[in-house]
Amino acid sequence: MDQENPPGLDLARLRAHLDAERPGLVTGPLRARLIEGGRSNLTYVVGDGENRWVLRRPPLGHVLPTAHxxxxEHTVISALGPTPVPVPPTVLLCTDESVLGAPFYVMDYIEGTPYRRRDQLEALGCERTRLIAEAMIDTLSELHAVDYASVGLAGFGRPEGYLERQVRRWGRQLDASRSRDIPGIDTLRERLSARLPTSQEPAIVHGDYRLDNLLIGADDRVAAVLDWEMSTLGDPLTDIALLVAYTEGEALGDEISSVATAPGFPPVRDLITRYTATSGRDISAMAWYLGFAFFKLAVILEGIHFRHSQGKTVGEGFDRIGASVAPLVARGNAVLEED
Structure with missing residues (x-):
């Protein structure tokens, strides 16, 4: 249900800012609702009775350095607008924290469904589920094929030494969110540091690519790729590996994902095969990338668990997030031992 002021959003201040920066954009009183299901940045649908937009801002509480x-997000979405990668048109970025208490940006509202649960896909049937999964993979390949320099993103990241920095970064994020003992997580961190592979040719990396960060249109194609907060330039295999980690949701807990258990959803090996065929990437070191993906996902969820334990987050299901962390760590160690 739309509200006058959902948590973290002052609509009077937002309206004043939009009127100043984009005169004539808003034509009526603003209403908004928080989109449930997000586990990191807060996302709202904002409307004036005729038009709708989406606003993104950081969480209300504990914010990890560089994580929000x-x-x-605004830079990469704006740059990808002219490419084959579907993204919402951007409206504005506000870095003045006096407006809403945190930086935020506004983009156009795109019709589509972010599929996250088995039952959502089950209702579509096997064939549509397969087509959606294949569209997800093909869109990822399109992203990794974008010439990032030609769209103005040459300075968006530092591809050299990307994997080493990623292991260090997520290790620091872990340290910043430590509130309990997690068996095996330090062992996994050490193994990843000791076995760094040679990086792939760099590409735009989404950083959190999964089905529920996509909007699927009525034609079962990807209408928009969302949630670019961890995007950069780096090794594209980190994206496909994280997607694989997400699709193991049945074994790791439905709080991560359960779409891979839907009838018609391709098995992991088929997803990797399709990505290899469409991208031309070498996946011989995939075991390391998978180990890192489980580590990264464990750290992300531990950060969410930490914010929830402090009472500084908004939404449903946060009380169950922490239980998924240990299985992720165990899976990460197992995949490295199997290699």
Missing amino acids: DMGR
Whole structure:
């Protein structure tokens, strides 16, 4: 249900800012609702009775360094607008924290469904589920094929030494969110550091690519790729590996994902095969990338668990997030031992 002021959003201040920066954009009183299901940045649908937009801002509480960069999301979405990668048109970026208490950006509202649960896909049937999964993979390949320099993103990241920095970064994020003992997580961190592979040719990396970060249109194609907060330039295999980690949701807990258990959803090996065929990437070191994906996902969820334990987050299901962390760590160690 739309509200006058959902948590974290002052509509009077927002309206004043939009009127100043984009005169004539808003034509009526604003209403908004928080989109449930997000586990990191807060996302709202804002409307004036005729038009709708989406606003993104950081969470209300504990914010990890570099983890909720609104400018980063706005930059990459704006740059990808002219490419084959479907993204919402951007409206504006606001870095003045006096407006809403945090940086935020606004983009156009795109019709589509972010599929996250088995039952959502089950209702579509096997064939449509397969087509959606294949569209998800093909869109990822399109992203990794974008010439990032030609769209103005040459300075968007530092591809050299990307994997080493990623292991260090997520290790620091872990340290910043430590509130309990997690068996095996330090062992996994050490193994990843000791076995770094040679990086792939760099590409735009989404950083959190999964089905529920996509909007699927009525034609079962990807209408928009969302949630770019962790995007950068780096090794594209980190994206496909994280997607694989997400699709193991049945074994790791439905709080991560359960779409891979839907009838018609391709098995992991088929997803990787399709990505290899459409991208031309070498996946011989995939075991390391998978180990890192489980580590990264464990750290992300531990950060969410930490914010929830402090009472500084908004939404349903946060009380169950923490239980998924240990299985992720165990899976990460197992995949490295199997290699």
